[in-house]
Amino acid sequence: MLSFTEENYLKAVLKxxxxxxxxxxxxxxxxxxxxxxxxxxxTDMLKKLKEKKLIDYEKYGKITLSETGKLKAVEIIRKHRxxxxxxxxxxxxxxxxxxxxxxxLEHIHSPKLIDKLDEFLGYPSFDPHGDAIPNAKGELRIAxxxxxxxxxxxxSCKMIGVRDxxxxxxxxxxxxxxxxxxxxxxxxxxxxxxSMEIEMNGKTATVSQKFAENILVD
Amino acid sequence: MLSFTEENYLKAVLKxxxxxxxxxxxxxxxxxxxxxxxxxxxTDMLKKLKEKKLIDYEKYGKITLSETGKLKAVEIIRKHRxxxxxxxxxxxxxxxxxxxxxxxLEHIHSPKLIDKLDEFLGYPSFDPHGDAIPNAKGELRIAxxxxxxxxxxxxSCKMIGVRDxxxxxxxxxxxxxxxxxxxxxxxxxxxxxxSMEIEMNGKTATVSQKFAENILVD
DNA sequence: CGCAAATGTTTGGCTAGCCTAATCTTATTG
DNA sequence: CAATAAGATTAGGCTAGCCAAACATTTGCG
Ligand SMILES: [Mn+2]
Ligand SMILES: [Mn+2]
Ligand SMILES: [Mn+2]
Ligand SMILES: [Mn+2]
Numbered sequence: 001m002l003s004f005t006e007e008n009y010l011k012a013v014l015k016x017x018x019x020x021x022x023x024x025x026x027x028x029x030x031x032x033x034x035x036x037x038x039x040x041x042x043t044d045m046l047k048k049l050k051e052k053k054l055i056d057y058e059k060y061g062k063i064t065l066s067e068t069g070k071l072k073a074v075e076i077i078r079k080h081r082x083x084x085x086x087x088x089x090x091x092x093x094x095x096x097x098x099x100x101x102x103x104x105l106e107h108i109h110s111p112k113l114i115d116k117l118d119e120f121l122g123y124p125s126f127d128p129h130g131d132a133i134p135n136a137k138g139e140l141r142i143a144x145x146x147x148x149x150x151x152x153x154x155x156s157c158k159m160i161g162v163r164d165x166x167x168x169x170x171x172x173x174x175x176x177x178x179x180x181x182x183x184x185x186x187x188x189x190x191x192x193x194x195s196m197e198i199e200m201n202g203k204t205a206t207v208s209q210k211f212a213e214n215i216l217v218d
Numbered sequence: 219m220l221s222f223t224e225e226n227y228l229k230a231v232l233k234x235x236x237x238x239x240x241x242x243x244x245x246x247x248x249x250x251x252x253x254x255x256x257x258x259x260x261t262d263m264l265k266k267l268k269e270k271k272l273i274d275y276e277k278y279g280k281i282t283l284s285e286t287g288k289l290k291a292v293e294i295i296r297k298h299r300x301x302x303x304x305x306x307x308x309x310x311x312x313x314x315x316x317x318x319x320x321x322x323l324e325h326i327h328s329p330k331l332i333d334k335l336d337e338f339l340g341y342p343s344f345d346p347h348g349d350a351i352p353n354a355k356g357e358l359r360i361a362x363x364x365x366x367x368x369x370x371x372x373x374s375c376k377m378i379g380v381r382d383x384x385x386x387x388x389x390x391x392x393x394x395x396x397x398x399x400x401x402x403x404x405x406x407x408x409x410x411x412x413s414m415e416i417e418m419n420g421k422t423a424t425v426s427q428k429f430a431e432n433i434l435v436d
Numbered sequence: 437c438g439c440a441a442a443t444g445t446t447t448g449g450c451t452a453g454c455c456t457a458a459t460c461t462t463a464t465t466g
Numbered sequence: 467c468a469a470t471a472a473g474a475t476t477a478g479g480c481t482a483g484c485c486a487a488a489c490a491t492t493t494g495c496g
Contacts, residue, residue: 005483028444041484043445048482060444060491091334101328110319116309223453246474259454261475266452278461278474 004107007076008035009045010054013065014073026063071138078134079114080106081127086117088128095128095179096170129170130161130180130216148184149194149212156185157217164214173215176205184217222325225294226253227263228272231283232291244281289356296352297332298324299345304335306346313346314388347388348379348398348434366402367412367430374403379434387432394423402435 002010012034016026032042046063049055054069056062065073083105087093093101115136118124125141127133134140143160151157159182162173177200178184187197187204194209220228230252234244250260268275272287283291301323305311311319333354336342342351343359352358361378369375377400380391395418396402405415405422412427 003482029442037483038485039444040446040486044483047445087331091331091338093330093334097330101326101331104326104328105323108319108322110322112311112315113305113309113319116311120309221452247472255453256455257474258456258476262453265475 001109002072005045006049006052006054007072007107009042009049010065010069010073011076011080013055013063014070014077017064028063031063074134074138074140076106077140078136078138079108081131081133082114082117082121082124084127084129085121085124085133089121089124094170094174096167096174098128099165099167126161126180128180129165130159144218145216146218147213148186148196148198148215148217149209151184151186151217153186153189153196156183158183159215160218161216162214163216169214172211176207177201177203178215184215219327220290223263224267224270224272225290225325227260227267228283228287228291229294229298231273231281232288232295235282246281249281292352292356292358294324295358296354296356297326299349299351300332300335300339300342302345302347303339303342303351307339307342312388312392314385314392316346317383317385344379344398346398347383348377362436363434364436365431366404366414366416366433366435367427369402369404369435371404371407371414374401375435376401377433378436381432381434390429391433394425395419395421396433402433 009031012031013026016030016034028039028042028046031046032039035042046055046057049069050057053066054072056064056066080102083102084098087098087101088095118136123135124133126143132141132143145160147163148157148159159178159180161180162170164170173179182200185199187199189196194212195206196209196212197204197206199205227249230249231244234248234252246257246260246264249264250257253260264273264275264281267273267287271284272290274280274282274284298320301320302316305316305319306313336354341353345351350359350361363378365381366375366377377396377398379398380388382388391397400418403417405417407414412430413424414427414430415422415424417423
């Protein structure tokens with residue numbers, strides 16, 4: 001039985017190694033920064049996870065999940081996203097409130113619980129942020145996606161997710177009238193700083209490049 | 219913010235001090251036995267809880283919850299029983315499966331979560347074992363109840379709860395065709411060992427005194 | 437290449453929770 | 467009213483996770 005902390009490390013290694021955008025690898029420093037601990041602490045835990053055969057790791061070397069470790073990590077992602085969906089769909093949480101609570105709920109140990117929850121929710125494919133939910137076998141459907149910042153002016157697209165899950169970002173997105181499935185038309189893009197004028201639901205807004213990089217569209 | 223462990227100690231002190239049946243008080247040994255730790259460990263934690271003003275306690279003296287401690291403990295009971303109700307009503311858990319998972323879920327920190335869950339469940343008054351669920355203000359309705367063992371032969375009653383929540387007991391109860399709200403008629407009672415012949419839903423069965431003491435009726 | 441910066445590891449030390457063994461206080465009872 | 471028995475506390479020690487500071491290795495750049 002893995003501890004709360006061990007599970008968070010596995011999830012962090014997964015996030016940093018298959019990071020979608022950067023394909024960067026997980027170093028002790030990055031891992032520590034991600035988990036808000038110091039590098040020395042991360043090194044301790046890496047030795048422990050290697051001992052338990054959950055990661056492949058040699059001193060000063062690369063860090064990757066073992067097969068077992070990857071399965072475990074994906075299972076935690078699955079739990080996290082199913083709980084977020086539950087909070088959003090059934091308990092009227094907003095999409096900027098679900099992450100924090102799911103961060104606790106993902107560590108509840110009960111295989112029956114998570115499978116029943118999945119069934120209760122109707123086997124959802126995506127969580128409230130548009131992220132794919134792995135199924136019970138740990139398989140994860142990957143949707144084609146690109147950042148809004150890569151869409152050409154004069155064309156339209158549909159928002160299918162967000163890259164940043166922070167409350168501040170999500171509240172801003174909502175305030176602009178954007179949500180999953182919103183159709184967005186790019187009116188123009190400034191060469192200078194990459195800012196974009198976009199239109200959705202009849203309203204227009206100007207957003208920064210940083211913002212556009214964090215909106216995922218089809 | 220209380221830790222998982224501190225919360226379990228508070229709940230244990232509450233259970234042992236307002237124990238319904240025995241009105242016994244909580245000593246270091248009983249507390250330790252209840253929590254599956256050694257007395258020395260309990261003493262350490264009692265000092266810590268006193269420091270945090272959650273219990274009233276002097277060396278070698280009585281242990282009672284402070285007002286704050288009682289509020290906290292009742293809140294955990296509330297969460298425990300609401301989660302049990304959720305698992306039972308919404309996720310098709312049986313009543314002998316819910317306790318173990320609720321033991322984990324009761325420690326999730328989120329005021330919004332528990333109030334929304336309460337609402338989602340329709341503000342239930344009792345959990346799957348017939349135990350009263352405290353409301354959001356920490357008030358607990360107390361139902362009149364007595365053990366089946368105290369019911370006179372030739373009379374009828376309705377099962378409203380159980381005193382023992384263990385899986386083995388609950389499975390046995392179910393196997394006999396008993397559940398919350400089942401009408402029970404006492405056919406006879408043996409003076410010798412207190413065993414009873416009872417009838418419910420047309421079927422009869424003979425149960426021990428120990429069994430009858432753990433079935434609560436109106 | 438060669439050396440400094442970046443990155444990673446070790447050491448020693450901390451707290452929360454737990455333990456055993458020894459000791460102390462309170463309760464019981466002959 | 468002793469003297470055990472029962473109950474509670476203290477002392478010392480352990481592991482999991484964490485940290486700061488010292489040390490080691492690797493990377494990258496002049
Ligand atoms: Mn999340
Ligand atoms: Mn987590
Ligand atoms: Mn329970
Ligand atoms: Mn608990």
